[in-house]
Amino acid sequence: MSLKEKLNADFKEAMKAKDKVRKDTISFVRAAIKQVEVDTREEVDDQGVASILAKQIKMRKDALKDFEIAGRDDMISEYMAEINVLMEYMPQQLTNEEIKDIVRETAKQIGIEAGSGKAGMGKLMGPVMGKVKGLADGNDVKDIVLEFLG
Numbered sequence: 001m002s003l004k005e006k007l008n009a010d011f012k013e014a015m016k017a018k019d020k021v022r023k024d025t026i027s028f029v030r031a032a033i034k035q036v037e038v039d040t041r042e043e044v045d046d047q048g049v050a051s052i053l054a055k056q057i058k059m060r061k062d063a064l065k066d067f068e069i070a071g072r073d074d075m076i077s078e079y080m081a082e083i084n085v086l087m088e089y090m091p092q093q094l095t096n097e098e099i100k101d102i103v104r105e106t107a108k109q110i111g112i113e114a115g116s117g118k119a120g121m122g123k124l125m126g127p128v129m130g131k132v133k134g135l136a137d138g139n140d141v142k143d144i145v146l147e148f149l150g
Contacts, residue, residue: 003049003089004033021078025085029056050091050134057086058138094136099144102131107148114148121149 001009007026014023032052033044044052060079067075094102106127107113112120124145132141 003046003053004044007033007049007089021081022085025082029053029086029089032056047134049089053086053089054134057083057090060086061137061139091135094132096140096144099132099136099141100148103128103141103144103148106131112149116149118146118149121145124149 007030011023011026011030014026029052032055033049036048036052037044060083064076064079067073067079103124104114107120107124110123110127112124125142128141128145129138
């Protein structure tokens with residue numbers, strides 16, 4: 001079963017179960033997928049769906065920071081629930097240790113030394129993100145790359 005099919009089936013189940021958060025969250029994702037398909041005039045595959053899911057999660061995580069500043073605990077809990085629903089459809093995420101291993105391997109391949117400073121940030125981030133796309137949060141990767149270069 002493809003991710004799109006799973007989302008459609010889970011949407012129907014959420015409607016039957018009257019699970020508003022799950023239904024609304026899946027509905028937003030389905031709309032985002034449909035929008036991409038209309039814009040590109042191509043059907044989105046599982047990798048494309050995973051990319052859309054990652055963007056949806058990132059949007060919500062970014063909004064959480066603003067809600068914390070504004071003291072909107074109600075919105076924080078709502079967005080956290082949505083993030084949890086979205087994470088169910090994402091591939092298994094890499095651990096920090098796995099990301100560190102990928103950063104070390106990639107740095108070795110392109111000739112960047114540990115502790116070489118922020119100058120290698122741009123050279124290292126691109127290849128690392130290419131390897132971990134959809135499997136790790138970009139902010140986590142950035143922090144690990146900075147730690148490696150620092």
